[in-house]
Amino acid sequence: MRREDVNMSDRAINSMPAGVTDVLLDDAQLKSHIEVSLREVFQGWGYAEVITPMFECYEVLLAGGIDPEWMYKFSDPGGGILALRPDLTTPIARVVATRLREAPKPLRLFYVENVFRRPEPKRGKRAEFPQAGIELVGSTQPAADAEVVATAIEALQRLGIDDFQLNLGQIGFFQGVIEDAPLSESEITVIKERLDRRDREELTRFVEGRNLPEDKQRLILEMLTLCGGEKVIERASTLADNETSEAALENLAEIYRILGDYRLVDRVAIDLAEVRGFGYYTGLMFEGFSRSLGSSILKGGRYDDLIAKFGYPCPAVGCAFDIDRIRTIVQKEKLPALPGVDTLVRFSRERRGEAYELAKMLRAQGKRVEIEVVDRREEEALAYARQKGMAELIVLEEGGKRIVPLKTSDTKDQQR
Amino acid sequence: MDRLTVALPKGRLLAPSIDLFKRIGATITDYETKSRRLVFDADGGRYRFMIAKPFDVPTYVEYGIADVGIVGSDVLMEEDHDVHEPLELRFGNCCLVLAAPRDRAGDGLPLHSVHRVATKYPNLTKRYFASRGIQVETIKLYGSVELAPITGLAEMIVDLVQTGRTLEENGLVPIAEIAKASARLIVNRASHKIRLKEISALIDKLSEAIAC
Numbered sequence: 001m002r003r004e005d006v007n008m009s010d011r012a013i014n015s016m017p018a019g020v021t022d023v024l025l026d027d028a029q030l031k032s033h034i035e036v037s038l039r040e041v042f043q044g045w046g047y048a049e050v051i052t053p054m055f056e057c058y059e060v061l062l063a064g065g066i067d068p069e070w071m072y073k074f075s076d077p078g079g080g081i082l083a084l085r086p087d088l089t090t091p092i093a094r095v096v097a098t099r100l101r102e103a104p105k106p107l108r109l110f111y112v113e114n115v116f117r118r119p120e121p122k123r124g125k126r127a128e129f130p131q132a133g134i135e136l137v138g139s140t141q142p143a144a145d146a147e148v149v150a151t152a153i154e155a156l157q158r159l160g161i162d163d164f165q166l167n168l169g170q171i172g173f174f175q176g177v178i179e180d181a182p183l184s185e186s187e188i189t190v191i192k193e194r195l196d197r198r199d200r201e202e203l204t205r206f207v208e209g210r211n212l213p214e215d216k217q218r219l220i221l222e223m224l225t226l227c228g229g230e231k232v233i234e235r236a237s238t239l240a241d242n243e244t245s246e247a248a249l250e251n252l253a254e255i256y257r258i259l260g261d262y263r264l265v266d267r268v269a270i271d272l273a274e275v276r277g278f279g280y281y282t283g284l285m286f287e288g289f290s291r292s293l294g295s296s297i298l299k300g301g302r303y304d305d306l307i308a309k310f311g312y313p314c315p316a317v318g319c320a321f322d323i324d325r326i327r328t329i330v331q332k333e334k335l336p337a338l339p340g341v342d343t344l345v346r347f348s349r350e351r352r353g354e355a356y357e358l359a360k361m362l363r364a365q366g367k368r369v370e371i372e373v374v375d376r377r378e379e380e381a382l383a384y385a386r387q388k389g390m391a392e393l394i395v396l397e398e399g400g401k402r403i404v405p406l407k408t409s410d411t412k413d414q415q416r
Numbered sequence: 417m418d419r420l421t422v423a424l425p426k427g428r429l430l431a432p433s434i435d436l437f438k439r440i441g442a443t444i445t446d447y448e449t450k451s452r453r454l455v456f457d458a459d460g461g462r463y464r465f466m467i468a469k470p471f472d473v474p475t476y477v478e479y480g481i482a483d484v485g486i487v488g489s490d491v492l493m494e495e496d497h498d499v500h501e502p503l504e505l506r507f508g509n510c511c512l513v514l515a516a517p518r519d520r521a522g523d524g525l526p527l528h529s530v531h532r533v534a535t536k537y538p539n540l541t542k543r544y545f546a547s548r549g550i551q552v553e554t555i556k557l558y559g560s561v562e563l564a565p566i567t568g569l570a571e572m573i574v575d576l577v578q579t580g581r582t583l584e585e586n587g588l589v590p591i592a593e594i595a596k597a598s599a600r601l602i603v604n605r606a607s608h609k610i611r612l613k614e615i616s617a618l619i620d621k622l623s624e625a626i627a628c
Contacts, residue, residue, distance in 0.1 A: 164610075165609065165610045167609050197499070197500055197501045197502075198500040198501065198502045198608070199500075199501045199502065200502060200503070201503075201504050227609070227612055228612060269609065269612065271609060287609075289606045289609055289610045290606075290610070291418075291610055291611075293480060293606065294478070294479050294480015294481070294604050294605075294606050294607065295480065295605070296605075296606060
């Protein structure tokens with residue numbers, strides 16, 4: 001094939017891999033705005049940033065219990081297998097166990113980074129997406145769990161998101177339910193799948209078909225109803241039939257009490273039927289939803305056994321925000337207009353130096369200034385500046401300096 | 417109270433679905449059901465109904481465009497959608513069957529050679545044959561699947577059967593039952609959690625109505 005035959009404009013140069021997207025201009029600005037807002041909240045609560053590499057050793061990510069199916073894997077020149085990080089919690093666990101082992105506890109860490117997951121081809125799921133999150137390391141106290149939930153609530157409110165709800169669950173409750181039941185691993189998986197889909201009839205058929213004592217059958221089915229307000233915890237306590245489940249409920253009740261002290265419980269619901277999530281959760285598990293979106297906008301929970309996998313047993317609790325999804329709903333809310341370019345400076349050749357100094361002075365005042373680098377007539381420049389929503393055009397010409405306002409504060413005047 | 421959006425399936429399940437909502441007390445006027453509109457409000461704005469092709473109903477529900485939907489379980493078995501499936505609706509009962517022309521039916525299930533099976537449900541078909549250790553080539557068709565064996569495109573079909581008349585009229589007989597199917601209520605995960613009270617109430621009302 002001769003070089004001239006390869007017509008790049010028709011093919012490769014316009015295509016993108018499945019699951020990735022460009023974030024441009026206004027969208028990028030909005031994304032940045034959200035990230036800055038989240039950073040401020042995290043820092044306000046005492047969290048410090050950590051930045052980990054985009055790819056890690058495959059074994060490290062596997063140790064975190066992440067499904068290999070999800071990971072983009074590739075090999076390094078030495079033959080070792082590497083993978084793009086599918087989450088930040090596992091890499092941070094590695095960091096805590098190694099570089100931050102001696103750091104004073106509790107350790108509060110935050111991140112704002114992209115994660116990578118192999119998308120399911122037919123669904124157009126995202127291969128790369130941005131997450132911001134926090135990890136509170138070194139405390140087993142319910143106060144730590146409550147802090148993470150409270151921080152999440154504050155972060156959403158700070159973004160002007162008001163129609164949200166956080167659903168709290170506790171994996172220990174379900175673990176208690178099945179721990180003394182004669183069920184195999186695969187049977188437990190089926191039960192989890194049915195619970196996950198809230199499929200009462202299939203769950204009933206399955207559960208009745210096993211050799212389970214009647215009250216255990218009923219308990220598993222009752223799980224479907226354990227969603228709602230605070231009363232759910234009380235009701236679950238009457239149903240709980242062993243210490244594991246009871247301890248889990250105690251823990252959840254305490255977290256709820258603390259959130260009550262913070263006056264945040266109107267944002268919170270209880271959901272004990274939710275058993276899906278990363279395998280590394282050991283206690284509290286929660287998800288945030290907004291009425292404006294059909295999927296969750298944040299996920300979190302306690303994971304006391306993960307850092308131990310890297311040689312340093314240490315309890316931790318954290319959560320991650322899905323910035324893309326938050327960006328969708330923040331756009332729908334009323335947001336103060338984000339700053340654009342204010343001024344365009346045009347000049348006659350001999351006044352170029354002054355134009356530069358003028359722009360520099362305006363920029364020092366916080367304005368966003370463009371210097372003309374294109375040869376065009378003033379009408380064209382005005383049209384360009386108006387299209388970009390600029391406030392003014394400044395012209396430095398032989399006769400003097402002209403300022404052309406492009407927006408009047410009273411728009412009614414303009415219409416007349 | 418906020419409006420609840422309900423996705424209903426075009427085709428044979430549409431009338432019984434609308435009827436079910438009428439039975440739980442939703443005011444749906446004849447004008448609304450007879451018009452060709454794909455989206456309409458009912459019951460004083462309490463519900464917004466949207467009518468989509470059956471295979472698209474779970475998509476609208478999964479993305480949260482519809483809070484709930486009604487769809488046949490055959491569709492849910494064919495494609496995996498991340499939705500809640502809280503209620504079987506006890507109508508639209510039918511069967512997914514493997515069918516072949518009458519003169520070939522005596523052979524039973526093919527055990528040796530590669531056969532062609534035409535179907536609207538390629539995933540389900542592949543899973544079924546894989547579970548029996550039988551190799552087949554699955555041909556995806558979008559409708560009128562009975563045409564395939566008549567014209568020689570495939571020796572067998574996997575199709576949804578209600579009365580069995582369509583099969584019979586085209587000289588086909590069922591050789592194996594793959595799965596039963598019926599209408600299901602599906603719910604968007606997020607809606608189910610954030611609008612738990614309303615959706616639980618809806619599920620309870622529907623549950624009572626179908627029990628009669």
